[in-house]
Structures are given as C-alpha cells and as structure tokens.
Amino acid sequence: MFPPVYVNEVAAHEGKEVTLHGWLHGRRSSGKLHFLQLRDGTGTIQCVVFKGNVSPESFVEADHLPQETSLAVTGTVKKDARSPLGFELDVKGLRVVSRPAREFPLGHKEHGVAFLMEQRHNWLRSPRQQAILRVRHAVEQAIRDFFDRRGFTLVDAPIFTPSACEGTSTLFEVPYFDLGKAYLTQSGQLYMEAAAMALGKVYCFGPTFRAEKSKTRRHLTEFWMVEPEVAFMDLDGDMELMEQFVSHVVQTVLAKHRDELVRVLERDVSRLEKVVPPFPRITYDEAVEVIRAAQRKARAQGGAAEAGPEGAGGQPPPALMQWGDDIGGDEETLVAAAYDRPVMVHRYPAAMKAFYFKKDPADPRLALGCDVLAPEGYGEIIGGGQREDDLATLEAALDAHQLPHEAFEWYLDVRRYGSVPHAGFGMGVERCVAWICGLHHVRETIPFARMMERITP
C-alpha cells in the first residue's frame, strides 16, 4: 500500500480499513480483548483486538507479542472518546514483521542515567526522547529559516583545522598525512570572517569539538554550533541580531511543539512566551554589581543556616566577585535570575576574552563582546561580539596572547584588503534545546552524546 497511512493521519480515514506499520509500544489484555499500543514515529494508536474479529491463532499471538515487535496491523479506524488520540484501530488482522530476538532492555518504568545512556540507541524510542529530538529538529530548522530569510549565505566551515582558532581551548589532535597534526575545529568563526568579506552576511552550522575535561551538565566534547558573521556591523547591530534570532527560534518552536513541550516534557511554556525583544542589556560592570549584591544577600541569609547541623565544615563563605573575574556558572544564574527573559551582558574585560575581540574605544580595558544568558539557570547560550578590524592592533593582540603569526597570516589578510567593521556570534544548539525543553542535562538534546567518559553507542 502506497502511500502508507501513518498514525497522525488516521482522522482522515475514519470508518475505513487501513494498514498501519509500527512497533509494539505496550500491551494490555482483558479476557476476550487485547489492547496493543502501536507506535510509528508520528504517534501512538491503540489497536483493539477482539476475539471474535480475528483468527484464533492471531488472537493468541496478539497476547504474547513482546514490546518492540514490528507489526503490520490492518483494521478499521474508529472514533473513541476514551482514546487520548481520539481514534482506535478495530483490528481485523495483524502480521508480525519481526519478533525481537531478545527482550527489549527498556521497560516503561524508571531507569538510571548510566543505563539509559548505555542504551541510548534504544532510549530514543521513548516518547520523551522522541519529543526532544523533534524539538531539536525544529530548533535547527528555525535557525536556518532565520538566516536564510535575512539574506545570509550558509558557508560550511572546515572540520580539520591547522591550529587553534582561538588559541585557548584544548583541541582534539588527528594525524594528517605528511603535514603532521591537524585539529578538530572548535569554531568556524575565523573562516566566517573571511567569508563575510566575500558574501556580506554568512553563517556556518556544524559540529564543534572541545577536548577540555569538562564534566558538567552543560558540556559535551562534540556539539553543534551556528555562527553568523556580518560585514559592516558593530556590537549594537550584533546584539539586535542576537535577540531577534533567539526570540525567533524560541517562538517558532513554541508554535510548532507547544503540545509536546507541555504534555510530554512538562515545560512551563509561560517562561518561553516571554522571550521576545527587547532583551535587557547590561554591561559587565553592572553584572558584577548585580552578582556582588546577590552574594552579599546570600551570605547574610546563609550565615545562620551554615551554623546549623551541617555547618560543621567551617568553610569560609566564598569571596565576593571582583572586577576582572569571569562570570562562572553560579554567577550566570544570579544575573539571569534578575530578569524574566534572556539577558545580554556586554563589554567584558578584554583580558578574559579571545584575541580577536575589538577593544571598546571608550575604555580600552573592555572588549566589545556580548554573551546571552538564558533564564532559569541554563547559562550562556550565545557568545559573540565585534571583531578587531585594524591590522596593527590585531597583530599586537596576537603577540599579547603569544600566538604565532604564521598560522594567522590568512586571517590577517582579512584586515589587509579593505578591512571593515564586522561582528558575529555563536550559539550552542544543545544548550538552546536544553533550555527550551527544560532539561537538566545537555546529553539528552543530542541523539548520540559524546562526553569525556562516553563515546558509545
């Protein structure tokens, strides 16, 4: 039968006989009735097998099919108020496509994280993981739509690179023929800067690799990043682009998957509805004051609590944040908690940013960078800013960061031939998906997570 009928289309076939193909999600039985939950990727439908409607062999078989048996089920589509879907299939016949060779490892009860990650290939079949992967797809589609509709050109950046893009992070090394070592990319940005001088508005969208030994809920060794870069754009334009981009992605996903977010992922979507421009913009200086105020308050309130039963450790309270300190995970949460939508923190101390950031003409201690912090403790989802466009200044920055000029000769060319102000940013897809779905850990946002302690399945 072609085209085949899918579960999400059965309403159009009410009263008609159809054949559905899928996997047995679950099974219940009540004497002369068997209830089979059939999942086909578009939805799940209950197939009702009544003893009088099928052959005796089929009736017995239907009560002994293990979970994840693949099936072709033929029957009549019937409206039924008792069904969450609104429809059921009144079964006339069923054919086993393939019977599991052994028991499916994942039941419908609780499992531990370690076991689920080992069973990731099987775990993907669960309703919750399906919902997350659909949201991820919608996020990636919204990303493409946003830039495509604004006249950006997608320019694919290389995965193998000859050296560190930023000269800071730890990279994965790969042997590369007679040329020695290559490295897996940690950012396509430098290549996008060159491409922006050709095409004006560009973006790349691909995997990124970091060999840092980070073991936190926000880190993967392999993750996906979208990086736009625009010629003739300054920091203010960049920040406008960031907030329009983030709100477009969130609102598009909300429009397409509100039901799954609410019902399957139990997300409080009212928090997402607020993600519309303008986002609050605060300077790093202001962020430091917000953090210090919150830390003083926590210290005043925590003093009594620490003297309680668990206060035997005698740990001194953490020092107040100082100007020049980086904004870590806890500090990000303190800043984000002060607002009901993503907050943009700009003009960081230049010393803590990569060499390519342009200095603030009004205060050379500051870099024209901006991070977007997601609400609800999800932290930095975007980092970006205006790039240094002056050749001599950039060369001095390379020296200051003790980076070899040879590796960056091509990058310096971007400033040698008609240099212009330009800016861009990078957004991590997994952190964005985790935030939108309200997940505790980014490992569930990517089909097959790569982490420090895990490379299988």
Add this chain to the structure above:
RNA sequence: UCCCCAGUAGCUCAGUUGGCAGAGCAGGUGACUGUUAAUCACCGGGUCGCAUGUUCGAGUCAUGCCUGGGGAGCCA
C-alpha cells in the same frame, strides 16, 4: 586535573549491631469484553563492581583499584 556520591536479580532499589540474598517492575504460565504504568494467582531469576585484609563468620568494616554519576575550572 581536583572535590563529593554511588555500584546488590534484566531494570529501580531495600538489606537493621557483621549472622539463611529480599521487594517492586520486567519475563513465563493462567484468569478476566474497555485496559490507559490495568488487576489477580502461580513460576523462574544472584560472580552483592574487582582485589586484598580484619573476623569463627563480610553485601555490611578497612585499604587499593575499576566503572559510572554530580560539581569545579574552561567554555557554547
């Protein structure tokens, strides 16, 4: 690299002062014409992560190792 926690049935876990290895779910057999994580009865299921030590006796105590989880730093 550092700090904290965990490892017992296929899965999730309990296991008292060191004294016979347990439950629920899953699986198997059966009952039930409306189940939504169905219910009920019966059945099978163990290298207590590994090693060494203490002890009459170790799942339990000690030391080391392995694996996993959480966090820090770094970052998206």
